[in-house]
Amino acid sequence: MEDIQQRREDFDRKPRPYDYEPTVSIAPATINGVSCYWFTPEDPDQGKTIIYLHGGGFAMGSIRSHDKFVSHLAKKLQARTLFIEYALAPEKPWPAGIQDILSVYGEVDLPYLIGDSAGASLIVQVIGELLKRDLPLPKAAVLISPWIRLACDYPSYEANAAIDPVLTRDLLQMLARAYAGDGTLDLASPENVRPARFPPVLIMAGSNEILLDDSRHFYEYIKDIQPVSRLTIYEDQVHVWLRKDVYSTAGRRAFEEIAGFIRLFSPHPANPCLFL
Template sequence: MSVETHPESPGDHAAMQAMREMLAGLPTLEFAPQSRQAFNELMEQTPAADGVSFEAATVGTVAGWWCRPAASEKGAAILYFHGGAYVLGSAIAHRHFVSQIVKRASVPAFLPDYRLAPEHVFPAAVEDAQSAFAGLVETGYETIALAGDSAGGGLALSLLALVTAKATQGKGVMPRCAALMSPWTDLALTGGSMVTRADADPLVKRAELRKAADLYLKGGEPTDACASPLYQNLGGLPPLLVHVGEDEILLDDSRRVVEAATNAGGKAALHIWVGMTHVFPSNLSQLQAANEALDMVGAFIRRNLQVE
């Protein structure tokens, strides 16, 4: 297992201190439908990358948005899943953030608006992920990277395990790689960091994750392998890259997945960023670490998709 810990720069430390002080005076974000507008407005603050265009589209049966660089390799694409604990988030709100990856990778990305809970419960999101992947393949994309943040990172990993199992049996296209940021991989919330990092994490609270998991699963088992990819067979996966903040309660969701994939014979790399919190790469206007992490994600995707 490849693990690299990145120290916090003085500038990032000051920025994170200011953020923590600001958040201390605000109510905890609820993972509930009434929080959707506020969450979308927060994500839309990430600046769009220069030279990337946006286009509404439907891939498979799922509506969403394309983010397209000025030039790209024909037949290559990123399938990106937004975060929001399966209750919040949207393709349009995340498109600026994803454009930063697209710019660095020189590869277009499709962001599906997979169905959200509680209106649409598990396995609706997984079914939409499969439909979007199949749709990309049907329209000529066969060099595909998967990516996502938070719940979207978990969804990307669930999809990766499912399509890899099919591809190894000669039934479909094998993704080339997956890049995940602060993925939520265990809806049973059993990671030790749920406790050890609880005081350090100003953004995500275990009680709110439990509420979101209950809305999504609606009585289903949190250890169902399709809902929680930590419990998937992670053998035979293509290269996996994971970035996570050291100060988030989901730290062990990343650690354990990378360890499991490595123990199953795969190539997986974990980058832990000191002082950083949940999905810190979205704050690239203030954090050096965010820009460095996104540079690494872009280079990883280019390398595995063999984009010049």
């Protein structure tokens, strides 16, 4: 894939209208050879540990692209949050990233999984692998603007093309090919995992994104597998809108919804943390 290093730099350096949450500490860690970072708020709820999987089309994204956002999320959830820098395509295509996540997942006691975009897609694939290996599933999952069908052919690609300022079909098709590597899109596509069981799940999408139908179709499938499934479509919002600005009205509402959903499955529910 041409100019991938420049694309990564641009993705990492994209400015945000907010800074780090000052009460959250960030510490690097290496777990089974995988680079990770712990985000720890003051007085975290000991009953909650979050694993966060970043987006970036399976080829971009790092601690630099998501550190500010995840610091605010850790504060809102009042939970230690483990950010995984999984292997990226095209150098390390499918299933390298999944293998990295599984290596880390086994060292964390019954976490919650949260991911955006490709990171949300990886949650689906990781859960499929956990089922194959008869390993415990996470307590709950949150999928933010998930990319589920790598064929990129749902109607929302056309319907929302003019109102999505973040993604294009051409870009996603290029990233999908890079992620599949020497395999096929069918093998690499999260859509084809088709898990028989799934943890309670919150799916969130913006009404203006070309990936909107990915969320809709996945919800239609998973609601019959997991009755505690929720799809929320945020009107007039784009792909992963809450990372764009955590202080926007839609960003705050999304943070509140995630926190409320996670609290439903917490053994020791903490008092809601006000988003200051």
